Amino acid sequence: MSGLTNVARDVAEGLAARGWRVCVVASKHDPSLPTNETINGVRVVRAPVLAKVGKGTIGVNLTRMALREMRRSRVANLHLPLIEAGLLTKLAPIPVVSTYHCDVSLPPGMVNVAQREAVDRSSRSGLRRSAATVVTSEDYARRSRLWPVIAPHMVAIPPPCVPVADGEPSYRRGDGFHVGFLGRIVEEKGVEHLVDAFLALDDPAARLLIGGEHTGVAGGSVVERVRAHAGDDDRIDLLGFVPDQRLGDFYSSIDAFALPSVNAFEAFGIVQVVGMLAGVPALVSDLPGVRLPVERTGFGTIVPAADVPALRDGLARLRDAPPDVAAGRAAASEAFSVESVLDDYEAVFTKAAG
Incomplete structure (x- = not known):
């Protein structure tokens, strides 16, 4: 699960509900998944994977299967970064719209540097040939390595x-101030800084709920680092993966949502807006794209990235002087409604397809 997969799924299913015929071509990251199936009106075709390298996969059929589906379609939507982007746009028999989510971020090392450069090269080639490039925000796009071709x-x-549907506060323990994080437990999320800030808050009644996958995570989990920072403090709960059917319970259990990302490879942070729509203000890092929802809605606070004292002070502000919930939910709903997003995607696809 990631922002990229959520966007691909929600746009595909949203357009299918509006009467579009949609096919998604993806890698079969889990061998137990079927090669072909239909999910919520969307036909899904999966290409076998030979190997996984860093955050990516190596397969032999993804390009061939994508081109086969393109020949039956009017417009294609590629979700980048994607190592196959350059070849697919070169061979595509139809117009291509590329959605560029974020720059590739990998740990140091010769293999990772080579992988990042290969993906960037392919993405540049694909973006040059695209009829349109969709980005989540101009704020992020202008600071991307690929801005000249975007x-x-x-x-x-x-x-x-x-x-998410309203839920029960089943994750809550006591009446104290509850802070939540939801996402992959990986380097760029900065979860250990949030743990340090929470501990510095020195509030015996407070609780920190950390939800998110930390086994088999693309790019490598840092959950042991987070556990080391948390120590034996029983106010901090590592919940593991929170399934969709319990997201309402999670957001109903917290008073503030924290997204303490530490670098510019986090491009937006869908989870913070989902929290806003559930009536939860956000504490976010001052990073391109990530800061946009709070800037547009005023429903939360923005602090410097990786700054533990600033994170602590931000948590204290949200605890002691919480923003107006009704106004915050309304602003988030107006700025980020699913229907307006689908309207915009429909317009881009229709124009590209002629």
């Missing part, structure tokens, strides 16, 4: 942020 055909469309 700029000519850029269209800024925020990700679709699907609200």
Whole structure:
């Protein structure tokens, strides 16, 4: 699960519900998944994977299967970064719209540097040939390594942020201030800084709920680092993966949502908007794209990235002087409604397809 996969799914299923015929071509990251199936009106075709390298996969059939589906279609939507982007746009028999989510971020090392450069090269080639490039925000796009090739055909469309159903506060323990994080437990999320800030808050009644996958995570989990920072403090709960059917319970259990990302490879942060739609203000890092939802809604606070004292003070502000919940939910709903996002994608696809 990631922002990229959520956007691809929600746009595909949203357009299918509007009467579009949609096929998604993806890698079969889990061998137990079927090669062909239909999910919520979307036909899904999966290419076998030979190997996994870093955050990516190596396969032999993804390009061939994508081109086969393109020949039956009017327009293609590639989700980048994608190692096959250059070849697919070169061979595509139909117009291509590329959605560029973020720059590739990998740990140091010769293999990772080579992988990043290969993906960037392919993405540049693909973006040059695209009829349009969708980005989640111009704020992020202007600071991307690929800005020169994004700029000519850029269209800024925020990700679709699907609200969760109301839930029960089943993760809550006591009446104290509850802070939540939800996401992959990886380097760029900066979760250990949030743990340090929470501990510095020195509030015996407070709780920190950390939800997210930390086994078999692309790019490598840092959960042991997070556990080391948390120590034996029983106010901090590592919940593991929170399934969709319990997201409402998670957001109902917290008073503030924290997204303490530490570098510019986090491009938006859908989870913070989902929290806003559930009535939860956000504490976010001052990073391109990530800061946009709080800037547009005023529902939360923005602090410097990786700054533990600033994170602590931000948590204290949200605890002691929480923003207006009704106004915050309304602002988030107006700025990031799924229907307006689908309207914009429909317009881009229709124009590209002629």
